[in-house]
Amino acid sequence: MTLATSLSTPAAASDLGRAAEPVSLAERYRTVRTATEQLCTPLHTEDYVVSSMPDVSPTKWHLAHTSWFFETFALAPFAEHYRPLNPKYAFLFNSYYVQAGERHCRAQRGLVTRPTVAEVYEYRAHVDAQLQPLLAQVDDDPQHPAREVLELGLHHEQQHQELLLTDIKHVFWSNPMRPAYRADRRVSSVPAPQGWTRVDGGVRDIGYEGSAFHFDNEGPRHRVFVQPSALAHRLTTNGEYLEFIADGGYRRPELWLSRGWATVREHDWRAPLYWESVNGAWHEFTLAGTGPLDPHAPVTHVSYFEADAYARWAGKRLPTEAEWEVVARTQPLAGRFVDAGVLHPHSDGASGLQQLFGDVWQWTQSAYLAYPGYRASAGALGEYNGKWMSDQWVLRGASCATPASHARVTYRNFFPSDARWQFTGIRLAHDVPEGEA
Amino acid sequence: MTLATSLSTPAAASDLGRAAEPVSLAERYRTVRTATEQLCTPLHTEDYVVSSMPDVSPTKWHLAHTSWFFETFALAPFAEHYRPLNPKYAFLFNSYYVQAGERHCRAQRGLVTRPTVAEVYEYRAHVDAQLQPLLAQVDDDPQHPAREVLELGLHHEQQHQELLLTDIKHVFWSNPMRPAYRADRRVSSVPAPQGWTRVDGGVRDIGYEGSAFHFDNEGPRHRVFVQPSALAHRLTTNGEYLEFIADGGYRRPELWLSRGWATVREHDWRAPLYWESVNGAWHEFTLAGTGPLDPHAPVTHVSYFEADAYARWAGKRLPTEAEWEVVARTQPLAGRFVDAGVLHPHSDGASGLQQLFGDVWQWTQSAYLAYPGYRASAGALGEYNGKWMSDQWVLRGASCATPASHARVTYRNFFPSDARWQFTGIRLAHDVPEGEA
Amino acid sequence: MTLATSLSTPAAASDLGRAAEPVSLAERYRTVRTATEQLCTPLHTEDYVVSSMPDVSPTKWHLAHTSWFFETFALAPFAEHYRPLNPKYAFLFNSYYVQAGERHCRAQRGLVTRPTVAEVYEYRAHVDAQLQPLLAQVDDDPQHPAREVLELGLHHEQQHQELLLTDIKHVFWSNPMRPAYRADRRVSSVPAPQGWTRVDGGVRDIGYEGSAFHFDNEGPRHRVFVQPSALAHRLTTNGEYLEFIADGGYRRPELWLSRGWATVREHDWRAPLYWESVNGAWHEFTLAGTGPLDPHAPVTHVSYFEADAYARWAGKRLPTEAEWEVVARTQPLAGRFVDAGVLHPHSDGASGLQQLFGDVWQWTQSAYLAYPGYRASAGALGEYNGKWMSDQWVLRGASCATPASHARVTYRNFFPSDARWQFTGIRLAHDVPEGEA
């Protein structure tokens, strides 16, 4: 994958350079908010407006909703005499926080032409300006009650940076003109032969423990029993996935979960999302437009159903999230990103797990459920993670569209079985018989 | 209704002033094309992109599709060496002409952000420039084979001017911000008491006959037997329609056609589209935003089902299209608009039929079917009218959004039973016993 | 078509034999009710229960609903001290009479296992027994106020006899076992070459006038202007329709109405309902099971869309209902069935129109609308015909499943554009130039 460098370099590089230096909240706020707007540089006004399917939000909405989040959860409770720019925005730009009031129907986000893009940028500027005093207060007072929600707001905005990219990719792909978001298309080099890292069976601790930012669903840290197993050193490539297709992968029901097979039939899936056959040769739509499929790049835009079927075809399985976390913690750079959200995506040593962060999210075979002892926060912010804990799977790692400072070894991303528009891919695993050396 | 003057005045006024003077096709082309773009003056870029329901096309699409029409049916066959600006536009901007090639799915028109609005205006300019030589040739040669399709193209564009307005009205209404297209809201004066004009029974001729432009569905002229009847002098007003609502009109199944009642129940209709009750008082969303309902204005945005139910409640019925045309031809100004498409919307004499043109389209109880002897043209242009002749009703007259030079006494507009987003209203009729004086 | 003789012989033959003799209402009641039950002779209990699509009602429901009709509209108002057998039946067996009270959802008719078939027969017997005194009173008193509704009830039951057959045909066809309703399959003889009967243009009277039973939608008798035209002597055959298919009829959008083409694509229509290609040879499912297509039989189970497309392909059109009625009245046997509902389906002279009644209903190009001066009755019975007057077409004649005594030259059957499960077919027409001899 080649997005990571071009997209997240500015933020990532600077973060990496001074991982140990404390950065003020006000400065980080400015960095994150600016990064969001930089992602929009290649867009025309028209591109901001549209939602190409129910999962996809308009760029304009992402810009506004992330501001609404700060307005609702930081300005309203903590800023004195805060007056909203427009009271109707609270209705328009609430996503799913039922306890934060009535909200606009998700399905109609793409029908709203006003506020205009310019007005949305004014809204951002308004929120930014109003937040400055509060940010200063919080930087002065480590115990300030607004600190937590402001941190959350930054990570929330980083999540929407990734969504903004995956959503605009879908919008562009839905257009028969197939416009490109960026010009350059890179090609991966030949990957090393697959290797396997052993996970010893036994009781292990997983989950976040520490004082830095993390989402509530990453904790509490707790003990689990991990089976003896082994995880693939690198991600499954397009070339490997092509063998699955060539072997009838999409036509053999015995490889699929029942709901997966129904989905394949209903939507006539024959390849990952964004693949298309042009004159008999596979091409792939990327943010750089449509081009020949890169056989060495990690396969992406596959659903859980496809990842699971591929693993079954390969005689392997997907890892559990515990296996993934246990191994990832042992990698050379783990210490750098366990707490600080700092990582170098492509520096994995050849002998260990590569491509953990910065290429594609990795489906696990773990359902997205509460960790033992998990309690959602009270109030609307408690809806952030907890209420989604049904009918989804955990994905681990981070993708090429994830801001570098947003990744963590305990991070739990989650999507339903049939979601394909995210940068989601495959790392294989397999069992190791108990007594095996 | 108050739109007519403000919207169509420029074109209408000039046309009216020199109805008898011949105007060159090139000049009329310029006038019509300019009028379309003038309608867009109040819009922001974002407003051009969106489709708020399947019936509604984005403004951008209207601008492009009307150009595609000239490109496909005039430039391609008649202009030497014509090169399209972008070959993909033929796919994107074909509406429903199956014989003109594959086309983009209607439901996805609102998802296409590129070409941008600026690029669409370039497309218009390209087509305009390329057409100039052909327009000159046709103005020099009364028998030029391209004349007919160029005339059709102008009337096609005028139809889209009306649609552009009704569509943007729906887009604005779908937005919780409820933006306004124009600033001024006018109020109607108290209408005269209702009167009735008698239609004598007997064999009459209806349908277009002459050499000026008309759509193929307006002919052939043919004989029909008209029953003795009477038509209302003026349109049903909001105030009169309110009595129907107050009398339980939307809650009494015996007043409704079966499919109409099912529609009322399914969509929970309680009033015309765009009406809403604010603190117990009826308001109406118009192109000038939301304001108190004007009781003296003609009721509009009612479906056939509602028009029919209202008429039944009132002890009347809707007119047939033959009755409408027979009476309309006898009005003082009929001579001016029978052939030339010229009319003065508000000059009807007090003693005769008023509000025939320029307020709202009038539902008739005539199904939209072929006149005896009708034959659709060969080729893609034959799809213009003929293939819609099922499951729709004829509407007569013209609305406040209809360009004045586009109205004709033989004009047959048509919409399905449940359509409400057009400016559609009610003129009542009733039977007259055979022997009655 | 070959159903007519076998299905309706008992009633038809006796009626025909003594067309002129008065038959008591009580006797006719017994005849009609018995005929309904005779239609069920080939059924097993399971067959009575199922609805294979929303248009199809279970046999059990037809048996009960026709009894409910007599109970609700005759026994309840006219029989002293009538006690319903089960008060819940009023809810279960009301079809669409909104004014007669709440009713069971049509879509769920096929889910109701109780009352059992035996209990439904008891319900019929109960209604029959309770009606005897009233029938006797009405036979004694020509002015009895219940006479009209009892007559209506008999014709209503005859309509359901036809529906019972078309519905059970669909139920059987929906079963992969493809059971047969009856054993014998007949084959048509070679039809005569097509001929044409001229209709002179001019003012004509159509619609029922007289004192015998007729539905309210058949009147009032009124004047219409009929264009000069010609009607085909006989119905279009399967063999002729095969030529349309072979010529790409289902693949050529230019032959179809717009909604028709959309329907063809959506449902992948390639032939009439019940046709299927077995090893490359067309077969047809009939009440006698699946067998080779009979090329000489009238094509049936075609929608309006298909009838219209076929006519366009053939360079003809469908007749108007006025043309059909005007010509049909001039046929030799017209006098016998104008008033009395008596006809001999297969006795048409070779020189005139054949197959008017007793083979398939004939789609006309007339929308199903009120005749001038039509008023629906007050109350629930007014819902019988009037509320269906939108989005449907008139069919004329009668089919092989229509009881012989139920056909009339003024009869107006009606179905929507895409309905195919009735015995519906094609009689062509064409215009005749005004001055042509």
Place this chain on the structure above:
Amino acid sequence: MTLATSLSTPAAASDLGRAAEPVSLAERYRTVRTATEQLCTPLHTEDYVVSSMPDVSPTKWHLAHTSWFFETFALAPFAEHYRPLNPKYAFLFNSYYVQAGERHCRAQRGLVTRPTVAEVYEYRAHVDAQLQPLLAQVDDDPQHPAREVLELGLHHEQQHQELLLTDIKHVFWSNPMRPAYRADRRVSSVPAPQGWTRVDGGVRDIGYEGSAFHFDNEGPRHRVFVQPSALAHRLTTNGEYLEFIADGGYRRPELWLSRGWATVREHDWRAPLYWESVNGAWHEFTLAGTGPLDPHAPVTHVSYFEADAYARWAGKRLPTEAEWEVVARTQPLAGRFVDAGVLHPHSDGASGLQQLFGDVWQWTQSAYLAYPGYRASAGALGEYNGKWMSDQWVLRGASCATPASHARVTYRNFFPSDARWQFTGIRLAHDVPEGEA
């Protein structure tokens, strides 16, 4: 719950009486097959035919499908010269075994009137007769290769016994006549106050290990880490659930998972399935018809969403399947049903867990996933359990409709989050702080 005794007594009692005695396969086959047919005793022919929603299969289909299972997986491979009674049955009565060939669409199971009920019983008799020699061979040869599939067929049929009851309950409830399956309605006695049994944290073994019959998804036996927790002694009652409703349970989004809240809104859920308010008092539809809600009976027909919301409201949570199994194994009677499928539903001691088996299935908070090392069998039988391992939850225990000999402490039932037509209920759990005594 009161069904268990009346429904499953014959099989259960006899099994219980001679749990230690070996019973021949032939005898068990006869017992199970007879029990299925005994369940149909209260039904009329019409009741066998209908499917009231997609999850519900007709009784007739259950009777046939269980026979098809033996025919396909035992007779076809193991019986010499086996000739199917009707080759089309293989298509009609395959449920979801894609590898066993094409199959009839599930949604249309309720539309098939033939084969009749009598013919389905003949099919059962045919399969029974043909199986006798094979059953004798297997009883003579402990290593016979057909033994496993015959055992599986018996347990498969027992699963369908439960489904047959839950399905016919839904069919009867869908009927406005609300027929009853059985006459007697029992009332529960006042339950003991709730108590809690402690689960010590640590590594435990769960899953089946042994040589008796079990489904493949119950193994392999493996280690898990169980958190310290406590499980409720008894099930949540209707009376306790009423408090949740009274406290606004169905109106407070903060209590619900996001998809759960969407489901509540979409279907307007206000109480468990089958509850209805009659004149302000809660009633419940049971197999004995509609009657007043029994406040002491375990709440049932609640979805996972409702069980989860109730637990959150109560300040508790649902147990994991590991917690459930670990505790259940320690109960006095565990030894009797661990391997042999033998249990006494109502004999739980007052001090331990009660109502484990024989009342309602108990939702756990464990997603239905493969145990470590699980491999589905090859071929069509591998589809039995494995392909359902997504988007479902594990339920533990057994219900009043489960045949007594079918329950096991390792049994893993599974249903999606919104399923309510099964006998599903609630046993609460809560965390116990690590160091707590």
